[in-house]
Amino acid sequence: MRAIRRFTVRTSLPPQLAPLAELVRNLRWSWHPETLDLFADVDREAWERVGHDPVALLGAVETGRLLELAADRRFLRRLADAADDLREYLTAPRWYQSLEDAPRAIAYFSPEYGIAAALPQYSGGLGILAGDHLKAASDLGVPIIGVGLLYRHGYFTQSLSPDGWQLEHYPSLDPGGLPLTLLREADGTPATVCVTLDGAQPLRARIWVAQVGRVPLLLLDSGIAENDPMARDVTDRLYGGGSDHRLRQELLLGVGGVRAVRAYCRITGHPEPEVFHTNEGHAGFLGLERIRELTEARLSFAEALEAVRAGTVFTTHTPVPAGIDRFPADMIARQFSGSAWPTVDVANVLELGAEPGPGGDPSVFNMAVMGMRLAQRVNGVSRLHGEVSRAMFRGLWPGFDLDELPIGSITNGVHAPTWMARELLELIGGDHLTGVGDERGWERVDRLSDADLWAVRCRLRTRLVAETRKRLKRAWLRRGAAEAELGWVDQVLDPEVLTIGFARRVPAYKRLTLMLRDPERLTALLLHPDRPVQIVIAGKAHPADEGGKRLIQQIVRFADQERVRHRIVFLPDYDMALAQVLVAGADVWMNNPLRPLEACGTSGMKAALNGGLNLSIRDGWWDEWFDGANGWAIPSAEGVADPDRRDELEAAALYDLLEREVTPRFYDRTADGLPRRWLEMVRHTLRSLGPKVLAGRMLKEYVLDLYTPAAKAAREFAADDHRNAKRFAAWKVRVSRAWPGVRVEHVEGSGAGDTPELGTRLKITATVALGELSPEDVEVQAVYGRVGAHDELIRPDHVTLTMETIHDDGRARYAGVIPLDRTGAFGYTVRVVPSHPLLAAPAELGLIAVPEEPAGMTNGTLR
Numbered sequence: 001m002r003a004i005r006r007f008t009v010r011t012s013l014p015p016q017l018a019p020l021a022e023l024v025r026n027l028r029w030s031w032h033p034e035t036l037d038l039f040a041d042v043d044r045e046a047w048e049r050v051g052h053d054p055v056a057l058l059g060a061v062e063t064g065r066l067l068e069l070a071a072d073r074r075f076l077r078r079l080a081d082a083a084d085d086l087r088e089y090l091t092a093p094r095w096y097q098s099l100e101d102a103p104r105a106i107a108y109f110s111p112e113y114g115i116a117a118a119l120p121q122y123s124g125g126l127g128i129l130a131g132d133h134l135k136a137a138s139d140l141g142v143p144i145i146g147v148g149l150l151y152r153h154g155y156f157t158q159s160l161s162p163d164g165w166q167l168e169h170y171p172s173l174d175p176g177g178l179p180l181t182l183l184r185e186a187d188g189t190p191a192t193v194c195v196t197l198d199g200a201q202p203l204r205a206r207i208w209v210a211q212v213g214r215v216p217l218l219l220l221d222s223g224i225a226e227n228d229p230m231a232r233d234v235t236d237r238l239y240g241g242g243s244d245h246r247l248r249q250e251l252l253l254g255v256g257g258v259r260a261v262r263a264y265c266r267i268t269g270h271p272e273p274e275v276f277h278t279n280e281g282h283a284g285f286l287g288l289e290r291i292r293e294l295t296e297a298r299l300s301f302a303e304a305l306e307a308v309r310a311g312t313v314f315t316t317h318t319p320v321p322a323g324i325d326r327f328p329a330d331m332i333a334r335q336f337s338g339s340a341w342p343t344v345d346v347a348n349v350l351e352l353g354a355e356p357g358p359g360g361d362p363s364v365f366n367m368a369v370m371g372m373r374l375a376q377r378v379n380g381v382s383r384l385h386g387e388v389s390r391a392m393f394r395g396l397w398p399g400f401d402l403d404e405l406p407i408g409s410i411t412n413g414v415h416a417p418t419w420m421a422r423e424l425l426e427l428i429g430g431d432h433l434t435g436v437g438d439e440r441g442w443e444r445v446d447r448l449s450d451a452d453l454w455a456v457r458c459r460l461r462t463r464l465v466a467e468t469r470k471r472l473k474r475a476w477l478r479r480g481a482a483e484a485e486l487g488w489v490d491q492v493l494d495p496e497v498l499t500i501g502f503a504r505r506v507p508a509y510k511r512l513t514l515m516l517r518d519p520e521r522l523t524a525l526l527l528h529p530d531r532p533v534q535i536v537i538a539g540k541a542h543p544a545d546e547g548g549k550r551l552i553q554q555i556v557r558f559a560d561q562e563r564v565r566h567r568i569v570f571l572p573d574y575d576m577a578l579a580q581v582l583v584a585g586a587d588v589w590m591n592n593p594l595r596p597l598e599a600c601g602t603s604g605m606k607a608a609l610n611g612g613l614n615l616s617i618r619d620g621w622w623d624e625w626f627d628g629a630n631g632w633a634i635p636s637a638e639g640v641a642d643p644d645r646r647d648e649l650e651a652a653a654l655y656d657l658l659e660r661e662v663t664p665r666f667y668d669r670t671a672d673g674l675p676r677r678w679l680e681m682v683r684h685t686l687r688s689l690g691p692k693v694l695a696g697r698m699l700k701e702y703v704l705d706l707y708t709p710a711a712k713a714a715r716e717f718a719a720d721d722h723r724n725a726k727r728f729a730a731w732k733v734r735v736s737r738a739w740p741g742v743r744v745e746h747v748e749g750s751g752a753g754d755t756p757e758l759g760t761r762l763k764i765t766a767t768v769a770l771g772e773l774s775p776e777d778v779e780v781q782a783v784y785g786r787v788g789a790h791d792e793l794i795r796p797d798h799v800t801l802t803m804e805t806i807h808d809d810g811r812a813r814y815a816g817v818i819p820l821d822r823t824g825a826f827g828y829t830v831r832v833v834p835s836h837p838l839l840a841a842p843a844e845l846g847l848i849a850v851p852e853e854p855a856g857m858t859n860g861t862l863r
C-alpha cells in the first residue's frame with residue numbers, strides 16, 4: 001500500500017478574527033480554560049467533532065460561520081480580551097524576573113514532551129514531566145528553550161483485539177496540522193541543522209517551534225525531502241526501532257539540538273543559554289557538541305569538558321537498569337571518529353561513557369554514566385530515588401560514603417492548571433497554584449464546606465463515569481462488537497460507588513496485575529452488597545514488550561467477565577485527555593510498584609490535586625510525603641527475595657487496606673449523607689500535598705539549587721577566554737597524577753578519657769603525606785559519627801583540620817576538634833580530599849585518601 005501524503009489546508013481567517021490564530025498557535029490554551037471556552041464558542045458542534053483540538057477546529061469551521069463571527073461584536077470583544085490576556089501573560093514580569101544572577105537562558109533537552117493530547121509526542125511520565133516543566137517555567141517566567149524531536153507518528157495509539165491483545169497504530173501526523181510554526185531564516189527559507197552520521201552521511205532536520213506560553217519548544221524533524229530515506233525515518237517514531245535507530249535519534253537530539261538552539265538564538269535574538277539541562281541520558285550528546293564547539297575555539301578536550309560540565313545539569317529518571325540507555329562502544333566510536341569531529345579525539349568520548357568497574361561492562365557505552373561525567377550537577381527525581389541513584393552509580397566515586405556522592409534530588413511536580421479539574425481550580429485557584437506570587441492561597445480549601453467539597457468530588461466522579469461509558473463503547477465497537485449488543489455499557493460504573501483509578505505505562509515493575517492476585521477477593525470487593533468499589537484501568541505496554549501485553553490481556557479478560565464488567569473497566573489508549581478525567585474523578589489513586597523502582601511517579605500527585613486519596617506502596621514521592629493521614633501506604637515486602645511470595649504479601653496487604661480502611665471510611669455517612677471522615681482526608685490531602693506537588697515548586701528548586709549555581713560556575717569557567725577552565729583542567733590532571741602519593745599516615749585522638757561522655761571534645765591530630773601536592777590542593781577532614789553494624793559511619797559529619805606544620809618532604813601535621821555529640825558507638829577517621837574553589841562537591845573527582853588501616857576509627861561508647 002502506498003503511504004498517503006497528508007497535508008493540512010489552513011483556513012484563511014477574516015482579518016477581524018486574526019487574534020484567533022495567535023491564540024491557537026500558543027499552547028497556553030492547553031491549560032487556560034477561558035481560551036478553550038472561546039474556541040468552543042467558535043462552533044460548538046465542530047469543537048466536539050474535532051475532539052477539542054483548536055488547530056483542527058480552524059480547519060473544520062465553515063466560512064459562513066467565520067464571517068458571522070467576524071461581525072459578532074460580543075465575540076470580537078471576548079476575542080480581544082483573550083488576546084490581551086495572552087499578551088500580558090507573555091510579557092509581564094513574573095517570579096524569575098525578581099531574581100539576581102539567574103541564568104540569561106536555559107536549554108532543556110528531552111526525548112519526549114507531553115504538552116497536550118493534540119500534540120502526541122510522549123509515551124509516559126518522562127514526557128509529561130518535561131511538558132509540565134516547560135509550562136511551569138512559562139508561569140514563573142523562567143527563560144527556558146525546550147529541545148526535542150518531532151516524531152511523525154508520535155507514540156502509538158492503542159486498541160484491543162477481540163481477545164484483549166494490545167494493537168498498535170501509528171497515525172501519521174502532519175506538522176501543518178499541529179500547533180507548530182516552522183523556524184525560518186530572514187529570507188524565508190526554513191532553518192535547518194545537519195548532523196553527520198557514520199562519518200559521512202548527512203542527516204538534516206527542520207526546526208518546528210511549539211510555543212508553550214512564554215517558552216519556545218524546538219522540535220527537530222528529519223522527515224524532509226532533502227534527506228535520503230534512512231535519514232528521513234530518524235524522527236519517525238518515539239521509542240521505535242533498534243539501537244541503531246535510537247542512536248541516530250539521540251545524535252540528532254543532542255548534537256542537532258544544540259545546533260538548533262544556536263540557530264534559534266541567531267534568528268530571533270533570544271539570549272544564548274548559559275545552562276544546559278539534560279532530561280535523562282538520551283539527550284547526553286549535547287555535551288559532546290558543546291565540547292566540539294569549544295575545541296574549535298582552541299580549547300583542549302579536557303579544558304572544554306570543564307567549561308561544559310560547569311554549565312550542565314543532568315537529571316536521571318530511572319533506577320531500573322533496563323531503563324538506562326547503553327550502546328555497544330564500537331557503535332559510538334563509529335559516530336565520533338572521522339572528519340565530522342576533527343577536533344575531538346574519539347578515545348576521550350569513549351572514556352566519558354565507560355562504565356566504572358567492578359561490574360562495568362568494558363564493551364558498553366553508558367549514556368547515564370556519560371551524563372554524570374558531563375554535568376557538574378546531577379539529580380534524581382525524589383528523595384528516595386536520589387538515595388537509590390547514589391547507590392547505583394557509586395562506582396563513579398569510589399571511597400566516598402553514599403551520602404556524599406554528588407547526586408542530589410529534586411522531587412518532581414505536576415502543573416496544576418493542566419491537571420486540576422476546572423471546578424476545583426475555580427474554587428481554590430489563584431497564583432499559588434502555579435507557584436507565582438502568594439504561596440499561601442491553600443487556606444481557601446478550609447473555607448469550602450464539606451457539602452461543597454463533596455459536591456465537587458461527586459461531579460468529577462460522575463464525569464469520569466460518563467467518559468468511561470463513552471470510551472468503553474468506542475473500544476468495544478473497535479473490538480468488533482455490534483452496537484446492539486452493547487446496551488450494558490450504558491450501565492457500566494455507578495456515580496455513587498467508590499472509584500479507584502489505576503493508570504500508567506505497563507513495565508513489569510509497576511505490576512498492573514497485582515490486584516488480580518486473588519481474583520475471588522477482588523471480585524468480592526467489586527460486588528460487595530453495601531460497600532462496593534469500581535476500578536478504571538488504563539495503560540500502554542511498550543510495543544516490544546510482550547510481557548506487558550500479556551498483563552494487559554489478563555486485566556482485560558478479567559474485566560470482560562459478565563459478572564464484574566460493570567465494576568471494572570480497562571480503557572484503551574491512555575493519553576493526557578483520559579488522564580485528566582481519570583485523575584480528577586478517582587476517589588482513590590492506586591499505585592503498587594516494586595519498591596524502590598518507581599523513581600518518583602506523578603499521576604498520584606495529579607490525583608491529590610483533585611482531592612483523590614493515594615493508596616500506594618511507599619515508593620518515589622509517596623515515600624517522602626505520605627504522612628499517615630493523606631492516604632494509605634501499602635506495606636512493602638521489600639526484604640522478601642522470592643518475587644512471587646512478595647507479590648502475594650503485598651497483594652494481601654492491598655486487599656486488607658481496601659476492605660478494612662478504605663471502603664468503610666468512604667461509606668461511613670452522617671445523617672446528611674456526607675462521608676465526613678473521608679472528606680477530612682480529602683481536605684488534608686489538598687492542604688498538605690497541594691503546595692508540595694506543584695511543578696512550580698519543583699521549578700523554583702531547579703532554578704535556585706541547580707540552574708543559578710550552574711550559570712555562576714559556567715561564567716567563572718568561561719571568563720577571560722576560559723582562563724579558569726584551562727587552569728582547573730590542568731589542576732585536575734596534576735592532582736590526579738599526584739594522588740597516589742597522598743597518604744594519611746597517622747591519626748590520634750585525645751582528650752576524651754577512657755569513659756567518654758556526651759559533650760566532651762576530642763582533639764584529633766593527623767600526619768598526612770602530601771607527596772607532590774601543596775596544602776592548597778587538599779582538604780584534610782576528620783569524619784565522625786555513630787558507628788553501624790559493619791563498622792561504617794552512619795550519616796557522618798566532618799570538620800576541616802588545620803595544618804600546623806609541614807616538612808620539606810611533604811609531610812604535614814593537621815589538627816582539629818570534634819564534638820562527641822551523640823551517644824552510642826561513636827567513631828571517627830581522617831581523610832584527605834582534593835580542594836579547589838571551583839569544585840561543586842568534594843567527591844567530584846572521585847579522589848580520596850584514608851588511613852591504610854581503619855586504625856583511626858577509634859570506637860568509644862558514650863553514655
Ligand SMILES: *Cc1c(COP(=O)(O)O)cnc(C)c1O
Nearest residue numbers: 124125504575576579601602603
Ligand atoms: C501522569 C501521566 C503519566 C505518568 O504516570 P506515573 O504515575 O508517573 O507513572 C503517564 N501517562 C500519562 C498520560 C500521564 O498523564
